[in-house]
Amino acid sequence: MTRDKATRAIHGRKDNLYRGANFPIYTSTTFAVEKSDDYDKFIGDEEEFYIYSRYSNPTVRNVEEKIAALENAEDAIVFSSGMAAITSAVLAFAKKGDTIVALRRLYGMAYRFLRDILPGLGVNVEFVDETDLYRAHKNFSNVRLYYFETPINPTTDCISIEKTVHSARKAGALTIMDNTFASPVNQNPLDLGVDVVVHSATKYIGGHSDIMAGAVASSRKLTKAVRDMLKAFGGCINPSDAYMLDRSLKTLAVRVEQQNRSAQRIAQFFLRQKKVLDVCYPGLPSSKSYKVAKKQMTGFGGMLCIELDSLASAKKFCDSLELGLNATSLGGVETLVSIPVLTSHIKMSPEELKSANVTEGMVRISIGLENTDDLILDFKNALGKI
Numbered sequence: 001m002t003r004d005k006a007t008r009a010i011h012g013r014k015d016n017l018y019r020g021a022n023f024p025i026y027t028s029t030t031f032a033v034e035k036s037d038d039y040d041k042f043i044g045d046e047e048e049f050y051i052y053s054r055y056s057n058p059t060v061r062n063v064e065e066k067i068a069a070l071e072n073a074e075d076a077i078v079f080s081s082g083m084a085a086i087t088s089a090v091l092a093f094a095k096k097g098d099t100i101v102a103l104r105r106l107y108g109m110a111y112r113f114l115r116d117i118l119p120g121l122g123v124n125v126e127f128v129d130e131t132d133l134y135r136a137h138k139n140f141s142n143v144r145l146y147y148f149e150t151p152i153n154p155t156t157d158c159i160s161i162e163k164t165v166h167s168a169r170k171a172g173a174l175t176i177m178d179n180t181f182a183s184p185v186n187q188n189p190l191d192l193g194v195d196v197v198v199h200s201a202t203k204y205i206g207g208h209s210d211i212m213a214g215a216v217a218s219s220r221k222l223t224k225a226v227r228d229m230l231k232a233f234g235g236c237i238n239p240s241d242a243y244m245l246d247r248s249l250k251t252l253a254v255r256v257e258q259q260n261r262s263a264q265r266i267a268q269f270f271l272r273q274k275k276v277l278d279v280c281y282p283g284l285p286s287s288k289s290y291k292v293a294k295k296q297m298t299g300f301g302g303m304l305c306i307e308l309d310s311l312a313s314a315k316k317f318c319d320s321l322e323l324g325l326n327a328t329s330l331g332g333v334e335t336l337v338s339i340p341v342l343t344s345h346i347k348m349s350p351e352e353l354k355s356a357n358v359t360e361g362m363v364r365i366s367i368g369l370e371n372t373d374d375l376i377l378d379f380k381n382a383l384g385k386i
Ligand SMILES: Cc1ncc(COP(=O)(O)O)c(C=O)c1O
Pocket: 081, 082, 083, 084, 107, 109, 110, 149, 153, 178, 180, 181, 199, 200, 201, 202, 203, 212, 213, 214, 329
């Protein structure tokens, strides 16, 4: 019997020694062998054999198993940050001479990694918009990877996972998708044919703005290649942070479901405000992403984006909020607002901003767990100050 996600996120490994309700933190960096011959198990990559925490650790493994279950994956690997997960996943598969087809509109640092660092390693990166992504198999050769995200940061536009996977399969390429904005509660890309899912677990999975973490979920065969990168680059998570992540996972489903409900009401509120020129939220039937989001997501998420008439108005709005914190990041229990041109999309040329659909008056909002009416009042007051 496959249990519901909420249940799977609560019940992981058992503390068989003392029957504690929580799985303990194994702080040890090293684990002794009973006999020297036991090292043969390490050579054989045996899963339950721990020798050194950069490779694997029981507390971390408990979280990895839960994330794998939430993403309907055979396996998962937890990292010290989302970028450690992304860079390790990409470098596990892209080699010198390969081409990566990447969506042009991506989380800013992932974009910069692909744009600035990979070419130096001999990897050719072709940035495309979504329609060219769907037909990239016709336009590029030697493609090893497709890299994309949906909903897209910061606009929350959604692109078709099905069409992207279709093109990648025709090209004989693997797909890596960043599922951070949706969280595993609202979207499971592996079910739709994606090969590798990456997360900034700093966001919804951590959920309290107090843990930096990342995750990769995929088949056993592919995660093995990614774990080799973890071992080599050393982007392992600290077991104490992994324990915090385990605690966060237990409430992930209830948090995200409430954030979905609240974001939907708040998006509808913004639609009625004259000073708001545009509202981007995949759950609005008027949104251009609604149809595709409805097809591939089970909830529309807690992220939305509004457009005001200028950077000055965006600043005034953010600075006038009493509840919403003017801070980068997302997915926490507290509502966060940020101006993409000052944060995630800083240092991008006007052309790059245009193709990312990012404007100066844009404000990205991550809805937290505050009372929805309190948030609406806060947003209303701040709009009144513009
Ligand atoms: C969509 C997305 N992916 C990846 C990352 C990177 O994650 P981290 O900051 O945990 O390295 C972020 C960070 O903001 C993000 O928003």
